[in-house]
Amino acid sequence: KMKSSRSSLTYFTEDMKESSRDFFEIEMNLRKGLELNQFTLYYQPQISAVNGQIEGFEALVRWNHPEIGLVPPNVFIPLAESTGFIVPLGEWIIKESIKKLQELHHNGMEEMIISVNISPRQFIHENLPHVIEHTLEQYEVSPDKLCLEITESVAMEENKLVIERLNLFSEKGIQISVDDFGTGFSAFVYLQEYPVNEIKIDREFIRLLTQNKKSEALVKTIIDLAENLDLSVIAEGVETKEQLSILRDLGCQRFQGYLISKPIPSEELNMWMNSFEF
Ligand code: C2E
Numbered sequence: 001k002m003k004s005s006r007s008s009l010t011y012f013t014e015d016m017k018e019s020s021r022d023f024f025e026i027e028m029n030l031r032k033g034l035e036l037n038q039f040t041l042y043y044q045p046q047i048s049a050v051n052g053q054i055e056g057f058e059a060l061v062r063w064n065h066p067e068i069g070l071v072p073p074n075v076f077i078p079l080a081e082s083t084g085f086i087v088p089l090g091e092w093i094i095k096e097s098i099k100k101l102q103e104l105h106h107n108g109m110e111e112m113i114i115s116v117n118i119s120p121r122q123f124i125h126e127n128l129p130h131v132i133e134h135t136l137e138q139y140e141v142s143p144d145k146l147c148l149e150i151t152e153s154v155a156m157e158e159n160k161l162v163i164e165r166l167n168l169f170s171e172k173g174i175q176i177s178v179d180d181f182g183t184g185f186s187a188f189v190y191l192q193e194y195p196v197n198e199i200k201i202d203r204e205f206i207r208l209l210t211q212n213k214k215s216e217a218l219v220k221t222i223i224d225l226a227e228n229l230d231l232s233v234i235a236e237g238v239e240t241k242e243q244l245s246i247l248r249d250l251g252c253q254r255f256q257g258y259l260i261s262k263p264i265p266s267e268e269l270n271m272w273m274n275s276f277e278f
């Protein structure tokens with residue numbers, strides 16, 4: 001192997017794009033990784049912009065690779081999505097998240113919600129409703145404490161199936177959030193068609209908030225839209241007090257971001273909550 005100052009992660013991602021041999025090798029390693037328990041969930045707090053309380057967490061997956069270390073999801077989720085590995089991995093993520101919900105509820109935080117990212121392929125997979133319902137029953141967690149984050153791209157897959165499924169989840173009381181809102185094309189069209197509970201303003205809008213007045217107008221429009229459609233709204237990627245203050249003025253109800261905390265390893269979550277003050 002060549003010596004270089006670049007990290008092994010860079011090689012890892014480049015390999016993945018360039019060589020199909022490595023592609024299959026990584027796919028094999030992913031599957032082995034799931035068997036060997038190398039995946040782990042981090043949790044990022046979601047905070048009320050009104051009273052500063054913790055309202056829930058977003059579950060974010062990482063791959064703890066024995067040689068490379070912690071691999072971020074942007075590196076392997078697209079690959080997992082294209083090979084179908086996202087289905088077994090996604091099931092593991094759902095189970096872990098619901099187990100965590102049970103733990104939180106047992107520790108006296110009965111209202112705590114966990115948001116789980118569901119990728120398009122996973123969303124339309126036939127087993128998803130069964131896996132979710134079965135796991136909720138198994139851990140005796142109320143469906144309204146689970147929130148599924150979907151992106152606009154799911155809408156472009158199989159429209160009929162997606163609506164059917166959203167209706168099913170919504171009848172069960174499971175919450176639906178539209179992630180990265182505003183970055184796709186059809187956002188406004190499907191909001192009238194799909195039963196969703198929440199829209200999540202994409203980080204990019206938040207990043208630009210303090211840089212120009214236009215993005216403030218855009219964020220205000222999204223927040224007003226949510227209000228008019230009776231949806232809740234959450235901002236992601238809030239890094240500064242200034243951003244939070246603008247969001248509050250615009251009527252944003254909830255937020256998450258480095259201002260409060262980076263995603264926290266599962267086993268450190270209790271400690272973090274005990275020392276949280278805002
Ligand atoms: P996302 O769902 O939009 O998640 C938000 C990403 O922004 C996370 O990156 C989070 O760590 C990061 N973030 C949170 N607060 C801040 C902030 O204040 N500033 C900045 N710069 N970044 C912030 P992460 O964990 O690396 O995840 C990246 C993407 O990978 C996610 O984007 C999501 O699309 C996907 N992903 C993560 N976990 C899962 C999962 O369990 N299942 C699926 N299907 N996709 C996942």
Ligand code: CA
Pocket residue numbers: 058117149179
């Ligand atoms: Ca998300």
Ligand code: CA
Pocket residue numbers: 179180200202203236
């Ligand atoms: Ca997002």
Ligand code: CA
Pocket residue numbers: 180202203
């Ligand atoms: Ca995003």
